[in-house]
Amino acid sequence: MTSLSPAAQRKAASEALLRDRQIPINPHLPHVEDEIECQARSTEEVAWRAMALLLVAVKGEGLEQDIVEQILADYRLAPHLSPEEQDFVANLDPSEHQRIQFSWRYEAAWTLLWALGYVAELGEPTAICDVPMAVQLMQQRPPEQFIADAKLRSQGEILDATDLIYRTHWAVVDARLKGQEAPADLIPGVVMERHHALNWLVGYLDQPWDQVSTDT
Structure with a gap:
């Protein structure tokens, strides 16, 4: 056989x-x-993508523009944003539709956090991810530490x-x-x-x- x-x-x-x-x-x-x-993606590549997704998701959720720009600078994320993400982050008055679409990126970020070993189980897609935990995982670490702590x-x-x-x-x-x-x-x-x-x-x-x- x-x-x-x-x-x-x-x-x-x-x-x-x-x-x-x-x-x-x-x-x-x-x-x-x-x-x-x-x-195969590298740990570093996946980590930068996860941080970029978290940034656009928090803006989509309604985080103030000045704080978004501060995170962008502090985490040196500008080179890691996709063209559509760059446009959204720079947009001072995005539509409600754009905000909703980008706030969904929490779920993509959560998937990458799982791939990086930060989330133990991906689980069934029957519930929204733990947004506070996702944000906290990034807040607790500068980018170098976020990459270093990851285990792809x-x-x-x-x-x-x-x-x-x-x-x-x-x-x-x-x-x-x-x-x-x-x-x-x-x-x-x-x-x-x-x-x-x-x-x-x-x-x-x-x-x-x-x-x-x-x-x-």
């Missing part, structure tokens, strides 16, 4: 978890990239999470297309932000942050 490849094993494990949670699966979805195909998880563990969220996101999108609520108390915004962060982590299609695809 031919043994399953690691990627096929990962797909099978994800589908088993989803069945246990009574989340619909699409058996025709392909497996995600394996460890040879994917692009193995690529295999990150790929496991990527495969699972890919299939979970399919279920959310399928429900929306059918005019139904997301299954199993899944929160669509949390699912999408995790998918975005994890696809970036594995270098999906080698896309920069603002262009990362979350197709299902």
Whole structure:
């Protein structure tokens, strides 16, 4: 008997978890990239991205512009912001829609904090992340210490999470297309932000942050 490849094993494990949670699966979805195909991010790169996401999220939540600019300077984050993040941080009067969209970045940041070992368990995407804890993790450390204290998880563990969220996101999108609520108390915004962060982590299609695809 031919043994399953690691990627096929990962797909099978994800589908088993989803069945246990009574989340619909699409058996025709392909497996995600394996460890040879994917692009590994460095601890430093992931840490800077997490700090940048936390900055735009706190601004989205309503933090005063002068404090946002102080954090930007203190943490030397300007070179680490994506083009869309740069525009948002510089915008003195963002729309409510922009604020809401960027406040969701807490969930992407939380995913990266998990990847960096700061968060023990990612858990099911059925609740909003612990925003005060996420902010505190950054507040407690200057950037050098934030990077030094991080312990990036193995690529295999990150790929496991990527495969699972890919299939979970399919279920959310399928429900929306059918005019139904997301299954199993899944929160669509949390699912999408995790998918975005994890696809970036594995270098999906080698896309920069603002262009990362979350197709299902």
